[in-house]
Amino acid sequence: MMIAALSALPGILLVAAGTPRQAAALSSHRLHQARRRALRLDGFALLLLSLGVATTGADRARHLVAWIGTIGLEAVAVALLFTAGSRSRRT
Amino acid sequence: MKPDFRPSMTWLHDWSGLVVGWLLFAIALAGTLSVFREEIGDWARPEASCCTVDSADAGAAAVAWLSAHAASSPSWFIQPADARSGTSYAVWSDARTGYIQKWLDARSGSPDGIRDTLGGDFFYRLHFELQLPYPWGRILSASAALAMLLALLTGIVAHRRIFVDFFTFRPRKGQRSWLDAHNLLAVTALPFHLMIAFTGALTLATLIMPWGAMSAYRGDPTALTRALYPAAIDRPATGRRAALAPIRPMLAEAERRFAGGLYQINIVNPGDAAAVVTLVRAEDARIGVEAETLSFDGPSGRLIAAHDEHRPGVAIYDVLYGLHTARYADTPVRWLYFVSGVALAAMIGTGLLLWTAKRRRQRPDAAHRLVERLNLGFVAGTPIAFAAFVLANRLLPPGLAHRVDWEVRAVFWTWAALLVFAAIRRPARAWTELLIGGALACLAIPLVDAATGSAIWTMPRSAVDLVALVFAGVGAGAAAFVIRRAPLPIATGTGRRTTT
């Protein structure tokens, strides 16, 4: 479960980096749409992998619930991370 | 009304959210606290003997006590103490008062010596019964759950750039920031919000939407109950007295057969020749309430019915019910429920604040001022009212008569006072004052705990004190935020402190 939670975080980071507004926060020059889409796909692939790891073995349903809750928390954390990042770039 | 889907759904989202928002905020907060109702219950009953308990021992002790003190009651329901709850919970029907509920010591099975309090169950019952008589409280909260579902669905539709905006939070931009916060809290925990709203309505479905089942069973409730719970033998009392067989062999049999622990012991007509003892499995192995039950003949202890739920429809209902009550949850998942519940309450709160913010530029008439005051009273006041319950648990003398009623009264009097305060005070000032008040109330919890000498500084009991401190910190931070920088999205004035 820990592995799943940890591998979900970079997945969410990649998906966020592939979102236009957050991508702009990362780099000064605009990321190409194709590159952003690639980032998003890689991110979702990692998330899928993380989901697979989480739901192996016994107690599948319980782990699925825990995984859904965890990625929600991680998404908030990533959002706040990007917020802080974009503010420091602007000042 | 334009036929455009998005604007009409936005309108519906705004209005359905407002109408039910204050009630839903209280329900969400109470429900979030009841995720840890047994832990709060343990904290609230420091006199009960603590720590490692065996469910079978606790169950046997409870049955013994009830045999001595509730022998004439036709039905007992016992939830034995387990890893999460240091006390056993017993409720039995009573000819005079309808029903009596008590928390029993795990070792002695007796409620004596333990202070009379609802503990965490206050928040649990409040969130679906709303302290109103049956069935009105439940009907109201079920309606609120459906209204929440409507608000969620219309919110999803109304959110134009849901994927592009997914990770967006732009602070220090006034109303924009509040909307970003509302959206972020909504979309990141959206699976939870949808699940909890839908399953919440479903748990009350037998009350608000019984027509399908009643029609299929030709209006015969007994047939329906027998179909739903095949192992719950309900046979009428014979009138002949017969002692209940020892409970321990039955509990041992359950331990042998159940894939999980024991959740509940139901005894119908104890002391009668037709007594039935039904044991319900706990949810540690699988998600799903009432999934496995065993019924024993009371006087002889012979197994007369067993049922392991595998019928698809009923199993799905059990799982959905189980997802809402989260009894299956181990500690990490339980904390996830708690954090998601706080996010839900915060989403509702920010939504209510946005309602007035969106209409700030218009002339604030009496209706808008009313909404503003209710926002203040409910969003800032409800946490204080809930803290009052926790404080009353420690401050009221343990031996006080009608202690349970006094604790509940403390909550509602506090709530009423805060709503009056919100009605007469200027919002800009009142927000700061109530947020500080909330922080102080939460800070008082561990202080009062230590001062009354009831504190038990071991985990998990002291978790209540720690969480109270965290909430105090959040409240203080929010108050500082309001004082220093935020133009609060309120209808009257700019919200900025131009004069003191």
Add this chain to the structure above:
Amino acid sequence: MSGRAITARYRLDVAARLVAALAGGYGVAALVAIAAAWALPMARIDAAISGTIAALVAMPVAAMGCFWARSAARAWIGIALFATLVAAIAIAAGWRP
């Protein structure tokens, strides 16, 4: 909805849609539960539960429809049509009101 004057006619429109959504929506949902309980090809208890679940989803969906409709009259017509359709399914499956 911004820019619309709050006239008596507007209030009537909203009120009519509200009643359609609440009363009409509840009625349609109840009929959905009954129809599913009778018509679904599964054991009675499973069908009854599935119907109840569907009914709870139907309520907010019906409300959304009532407020999306181009007029309050259309909202009511929609409710009536759906109620008739679902009732017909139920009666065809053996229900007698």
